[in-house]
Amino acid sequence: MKCCCDGLPPGRPVLFHFFIQRSRKLSLVGPIIDAADIVKDYGSARALHGVSLEVGAGEFLALVGPSGCGKTTLLKILAGFEEPTGGRLEIQGKDMRGVPAANRPTRIVFQKLALFPHKTVAENIGFPLKLQKVAKPESDSRVRAMLDLMHLKPEYLTRYPAQLSGGEQQRVALARALVSQPGVLLLDEPMSALDAKLKKSLQAELKKLHREIGTSFVLVTHDLEEAMMLADRICVMRSGHVVQIGTPADIYYRPANMFVAGFIGETNFLPVTATKTAAGATVTSPLIPGASAEIPAEHVSPALSAAGTALLVRPESTRFVKGDASPGEWVLDGEVEEYFIKGASTQYRIRVAGLPAAVVMDLPGSIVLPARVGESVRVGFQPAHAFLLSE
Numbered sequence: 001m002k003c004c005c006d007g008l009p010p011g012r013p014v015l016f017h018f019f020i021q022r023s024r025k026l027s028l029v030g031p032i033i034d035a036a037d038i039v040k041d042y043g044s045a046r047a048l049h050g051v052s053l054e055v056g057a058g059e060f061l062a063l064v065g066p067s068g069c070g071k072t073t074l075l076k077i078l079a080g081f082e083e084p085t086g087g088r089l090e091i092q093g094k095d096m097r098g099v100p101a102a103n104r105p106t107r108i109v110f111q112k113l114a115l116f117p118h119k120t121v122a123e124n125i126g127f128p129l130k131l132q133k134v135a136k137p138e139s140d141s142r143v144r145a146m147l148d149l150m151h152l153k154p155e156y157l158t159r160y161p162a163q164l165s166g167g168e169q170q171r172v173a174l175a176r177a178l179v180s181q182p183g184v185l186l187l188d189e190p191m192s193a194l195d196a197k198l199k200k201s202l203q204a205e206l207k208k209l210h211r212e213i214g215t216s217f218v219l220v221t222h223d224l225e226e227a228m229m230l231a232d233r234i235c236v237m238r239s240g241h242v243v244q245i246g247t248p249a250d251i252y253y254r255p256a257n258m259f260v261a262g263f264i265g266e267t268n269f270l271p272v273t274a275t276k277t278a279a280g281a282t283v284t285s286p287l288i289p290g291a292s293a294e295i296p297a298e299h300v301s302p303a304l305s306a307a308g309t310a311l312l313v314r315p316e317s318t319r320f321v322k323g324d325a326s327p328g329e330w331v332l333d334g335e336v337e338e339y340f341i342k343g344a345s346t347q348y349r350i351r352v353a354g355l356p357a358a359v360v361m362d363l364p365g366s367i368v369l370p371a372r373v374g375e376s377v378r379v380g381f382q383p384a385h386a387f388l389l390s391e
């Protein structure tokens with residue numbers, strides 16, 4: 001027998017069909033969120049200084065940055081819980097000025113669950129549909145579809161939030177946010193209260209869910225690994241400004257400046273003097289007298305300035321040099337300060353004269369250790385593989 005769900009995974013009912021059809025349609029149009037020059041003042045304090053941001057239909061964007069940089073404020077402005085002091089916000093092509101949260105195509109899930117404790121799971125998930133006066137049979141069917149989507153058992157429908165685990169409660173909150181089929185799902189640290197194992201499994205489910213339903217997700221997170229794992233693009237904020245927006249690879253391998261580089265992942269900054277050339281830049285370092293290296297243009301930050309120029313060498317791009325150095329390799333002499341066995345790899349910290357911080361190395365394997373604490377070692381890396389940036 002043919003039905004409207006043909007071609008969809010078994011057990012994925014009408015709701016899926018709706019999401020998939022809609023996301024295909026939306027992918028033909030422009031950005032679903034278009035925020036330009038958003039300013040937010042709380043009294044005399046400015047929380048956002050002209051933030052501009054676009055989120056594509058079906059895109060997963062993560063907002064990251066130090067505490068107080070304005071992530072939640074921006075999310076609340078998207079959701080309609082805060083009015084911006086200045087700037088323009090369009091969602092699905094419509095100006096959002098004066099549009100209350102309930103009338104926006106957005107839904108939000110907070111870190112602290114806002115489930116109604118005296119309503120059952122079914123009543124919690126169905127609540128937005130009740131507000132929209134959706135007929136009972138349709139509402140029941142959509143609630144059951146959401147339960148299925150969130151891998152929650154049908155018998156949970158009659159349970160109360162207190163009778164569920166933390167992870168299950170968060171899935172109910174996600175189900176409630178998604179049941180009214182929003183164009184954008186806003187997530188404010190939804191997994192930060194969960195233990196590490198549960199967090200990992202919910203992260204995997206969230207990524208799968210996003211791929212399956214095609215709704216745009218905007219996630220605020222403190223967890224940079226989470227942002228790298230889940231997001232199509234990451235927006236790094238600092239003191240109410242957007243510092244860089246890019247793919248996880250852009251942010252990790254081609255950070256705009258030392259702040260972004262230091263914010264995501266371990267870093268080694270080698271002081272250098274750089275001269276721009278047609279092919280990129282030529283660098284020399286006081287730590288490697290007499291040597292110079294060519295850095296290709298794609299490894300030179302477009303925002304390079306004279307202030308505090310440094311070569312970013314990621315820990316996994318280093319090695320111990322036991323014999324001769326490889327062609328073009330730069331080598332630093334040092335002493336092992338400490339090492340940490342991480343299982344799949346071992347992290348070394350090497351004290352190098354002239355550097356304010358120990359050089360961090362991340363070497364595969366942890367069964368046979370190549371060096372011990374106090375041992376003199378030579379650390380090698382290819383400068384052409386490093387990234388040239390400034391403060």
Ligand SMILES: Nc1ncnc2c1ncn2[C@@H]1O[C@H](COP(=O)(O)OP(=O)(O)OP(=O)(O)O)[C@@H](O)[C@H]1O
Binds near residue numbers: 045070
């Ligand atoms: N309702 C408010 N009244 C006054 N100031 C506020 C208000 N909400 C936020 N702020 C201030 O605005 C700035 C940005 O806050 P916001 O909560 O957006 O930061 P955040 O990046 O989400 O921080 P965190 O990661 O700690 O949650 C902070 O300096 C904060 O103190």
